[in-house]
Amino acid sequence: MRMTCPLCGARDLREFTFRGAALARPEGDDWNEAWHDYLHLRDNPAGESREYWAHAAGCGAVLLVTRDTRTHEIFAVEQARGAGA
Helix, strand or coil: CEEEECCCEEEEHHHCEEEEECCCCCCCCCCCHHHHHHHHCCCCCCCEEEEEEECCCCCCCEEEEEEECCCCCEEEEEECCCCCC
């Protein structure tokens, strides 16, 4: 499989490292149920998903990838901005 890095072009998938689902962070710094859910509970959707990936063996960019979890088809890859990942 190949993924296209916006900075480096098409590369072998082995150059990339999965960083996790692209989830919205809860507001505030105090520990509460929203933070517990954000850190510990994950859905496992079948279908389209947005995820963070790192081009670990390349430029090091953090990428936001939209893909189908059933077929692994990649629909979009963009450089993450302000992701904190």
